[in-house]
Amino acid sequence: MDVARSExxxxxxxxxxxxxxxxxxxxxxxxxxxxxxELNRHSLRRKMEAGCEIIAQGSESSFxxxxxxxxxxxxxxxxxxxxxxxxxxxxxxxxxRPFVRESTLSAEAATDAEICVFPRNLFDRMxxxxxxxxxxxxxxxxxxxxxxxxxxxTLGRRTAExxxxxxxxxxxxxxxxxxxxxxxFDLPLSRAEIADFLGLTIETVSxxxxxxxxxxxxxxENSRHIxxxxxxxLERITA
Amino acid sequence: MDVARSExxxxxxxxxxxxxxxxxxxxxxxxxxxxxxELNRHSLRRKMEAGCEIIAQGSESSFxxxxxxxxxxxxxxxxxxxxxxxxxxxxxxxxxRPFVRESTLSAEAATDAEICVFPRNLFDRMxxxxxxxxxxxxxxxxxxxxxxxxxxxTLGRRTAExxxxxxxxxxxxxxxxxxxxxxxFDLPLSRAEIADFLGLTIETVSxxxxxxxxxxxxxxENSRHIxxxxxxxLERITA
DNA sequence: CGACTTCTTGAAGAAGGTCAACATTTGTGG
DNA sequence: CCACAAATGTTGACCTTCTTCAAGAAGTCG
Numbered sequence: 237m238d239v240a241r242s243e244x245x246x247x248x249x250x251x252x253x254x255x256x257x258x259x260x261x262x263x264x265x266x267x268x269x270x271x272x273x274e275l276n277r278h279s280l281r282r283k284m285e286a287g288c289e290i291i292a293q294g295s296e297s298s299f300x301x302x303x304x305x306x307x308x309x310x311x312x313x314x315x316x317x318x319x320x321x322x323x324x325x326x327x328x329x330x331x332x333r334p335f336v337r338e339s340t341l342s343a344e345a346a347t348d349a350e351i352c353v354f355p356r357n358l359f360d361r362m363x364x365x366x367x368x369x370x371x372x373x374x375x376x377x378x379x380x381x382x383x384x385x386x387x388x389x390t391l392g393r394r395t396a397e398x399x400x401x402x403x404x405x406x407x408x409x410x411x412x413x414x415x416x417x418x419x420x421f422d423l424p425l426s427r428a429e430i431a432d433f434l435g436l437t438i439e440t441v442s443x444x445x446x447x448x449x450x451x452x453x454x455x456x457e458n459s460r461h462i463x464x465x466x467x468x469x470l471e472r473i474t475a
Numbered sequence: 476m477d478v479a480r481s482e483x484x485x486x487x488x489x490x491x492x493x494x495x496x497x498x499x500x501x502x503x504x505x506x507x508x509x510x511x512x513e514l515n516r517h518s519l520r521r522k523m524e525a526g527c528e529i530i531a532q533g534s535e536s537s538f539x540x541x542x543x544x545x546x547x548x549x550x551x552x553x554x555x556x557x558x559x560x561x562x563x564x565x566x567x568x569x570x571x572r573p574f575v576r577e578s579t580l581s582a583e584a585a586t587d588a589e590i591c592v593f594p595r596n597l598f599d600r601m602x603x604x605x606x607x608x609x610x611x612x613x614x615x616x617x618x619x620x621x622x623x624x625x626x627x628x629t630l631g632r633r634t635a636e637x638x639x640x641x642x643x644x645x646x647x648x649x650x651x652x653x654x655x656x657x658x659x660f661d662l663p664l665s666r667a668e669i670a671d672f673l674g675l676t677i678e679t680v681s682x683x684x685x686x687x688x689x690x691x692x693x694x695x696e697n698s699r700h701i702x703x704x705x706x707x708x709l710e711r712i713t714a
Numbered sequence: 715c716g717a718c719t720t721c722t723t724g725a726a727g728a729a730g731g732t733c734a735a736c737a738t739t740t741g742t743g744g
Numbered sequence: 745c746c747a748c749a750a751a752t753g754t755t756g757a758c759c760t761t762c763t764t765c766a767a768g769a770a771g772t773c774g
Contacts, residue, residue: 310624312624312625312627312628314628314632314714315714316714318632318633319632320627320628320631320632322624322627322628323624333617334613334617335614335617336617340621340624340625341624364606364610367603367606367609370606370609370610370613371603371609373613374573374609374612374613374616375574377613377616377617377620378572378573378574378575378616380620381616381619381620381623382579384620384623384624384627385549385551385561385562385579385580385623386551386579387627388551388559388561388623388626388627388630389551389553389559389561391627391630391631391674392559392630392671392673392674393553393557393558393559393674395729395730396729396730426752426753427752427753427754428752428753432631434631435630435631435632436730436731437730437731437732438752438753438754439730439731439732439733439753439754439755440729440730440731441753442753442754442755443730443754443755445753445754446754446755458738458739459738459739459752459753459754475553475554475555634761634762635761635762665720665721666720666721666722667720675762675763676762676763676764677720677721677722678721678722678723678762678763678764678765679761679762679763680721681721681722681723682722682723682762684721684722685722685723697770697771698720698721698722698770698771
């Protein structure tokens, strides 16, 4: 579609949506321009700093959100403080749990992030009125389910080395600057968060990272910035 | 609802559905009697022996199923043979992955089971024509997602003892004969399957089971039949 | 009853966790 | 802009948990 035509088609939609990363995402891509206008009227854009909580585990949230930029982590916490990251979400994903008031997990900005927040009541009504939207959310739920199950395999059956390699591979394939064979990216997670994702300790993560570095599988600059010269080789270690 | 009235309301539906456990389940509970008749016309009831595969990982299945009785396990297998069970499903759950042809996991009867099989094409059409059905399947997907994430916490952060206790607790709360405080049930899984579910080895599972037995948390008869005198105590060990 | 599978138990070993010290990066106020 | 403090990451030594390997016990099925 050329630019002029795209602008004509987009003429009726809210200004704020024009350059929004989530414009054609799970939620907004399934709405009519009338619905988009209505949702926008009740939406709020928020900048979140890394570490900021979007939804608290056990709380009743009356809001949903779209991720416009950044990475959001979904966490589960045990009473004694043990913690497990159970999902990572990227723009333009939808954040929230339709049909259930109380959240069984917390959502937290892993990096600085921008989200678009809108009220539960309004959106629940839109879901029930818009089969296309229902279908789109259903689709995201199924994708998250696939991802969760893939991760269960990693948690249950892979070694520490394979776990770390799997995470790096996951992030590399979601981050942008990627050539055919190599990749370079900033980790959106600290070592502690990586440990919580992989069911390991900080120390084990650190040791496995330096092992991968010493074997030439990855280059580490500044501990957050990673270069993978050969993605195929990294994938092989994933098992 | 009394029996006479229920029989009148059910008059228009297929005979096979009358006493079906899945009649008011995720799928059939969301269908009109006309749709139920149509689906029934193209359905096939199958008895599956324990161990029998319903869908193979990596295959393209042109069928979906409803579980009428028994327990179905969802498995992921690595090329080197390592295996992880990523979900258990009970009657009247729906089995299959809408919108995607190729299955990323296998589904296998864990116990003897009866399933009701119906063609993909027909059912995909029904989904798109029936918002209520879409919603119902969406709901099941979200419940499975919650369960998967709960299990990720178990796989990543619980000890072997807590894992075994968690599984026993999960099965006890899904099996029928349960009083206020105690429970008695047959394990639908062998030790090997339990190990594959918990990310452990057979030996560790066995050792933890006898530890729980020696501490009086559970009684083991005939290695498959388990009695839990005090469910609260079992839950406590779950952490 | 005997052959097979499944489950249990023991001894030894390895993977990953814990504790502690140190290095590096980041942030803050002078 | 530097100095210092705090947070984050790395490394080493030791220890615990779980796995591996091996043998034996208990069910299960012909």
